Amino acid sequence: MSSSYVPSPPTGAPITISRDVLRLLALVDITTAGRRVLDQLLYLSDPETGTAAISQNEMCSELGASKPTVNRGFKELRECGLAWSLEDGLYQLHPLLTGGAVSSPVMPVPEIRAAEPERFTEQRRARFAAQTANLAAAG
Numbered sequence: 001m002s003s004s005y006v007p008s009p010p011t012g013a014p015i016t017i018s019r020d021v022l023r024l025l026a027l028v029d030i031t032t033a034g035r036r037v038l039d040q041l042l043y044l045s046d047p048e049t050g051t052a053a054i055s056q057n058e059m060c061s062e063l064g065a066s067k068p069t070v071n072r073g074f075k076e077l078r079e080c081g082l083a084w085s086l087e088d089g090l091y092q093l094h095p096l097l098t099g100g101a102v103s104s105p106v107m108p109v110p111e112i113r114a115a116e117p118e119r120f121t122e123q124r125r126a127r128f129a130a131q132t133a134n135l136a137a138a139g
Helices: 019-027 032-044 056-063 067-080 122-138
Strands: 051-053 083-087 090-093
Touching: 019 122, 032 051, 032 056, 032 067, 032 083, 032 090, 056 067, 067 083
Parallel strands: none
Antiparallel strands: 051 090, 083 090
């Protein structure tokens, strides 16, 4: 049985991500599914701990996506170091994304694995150029 309940964020305060971090995110080669899962985790993140609490079923419901799609998104985030599971339904976001907030001061933090722009496919290179141009235009 699935639930359509989706948790609310712990605060209504805006999330601030620096331009340097946004540029780094443009270099992390994840699928649309991975980016959608990341955006939802950021929305739900607790500003004190940098964690987000949401079950797999809740994420599927929120994104209108299948379990395999959501699982692929979580796997990509873990593999590139942007987010990882602490326990069932509780995820830690990388401190670069949370302003340094972590759930434990002794927690090992993985290195974010970003792609080298020179190794991008033509389609990915065009997308990266558009992302970085948007950052330059907004600044």
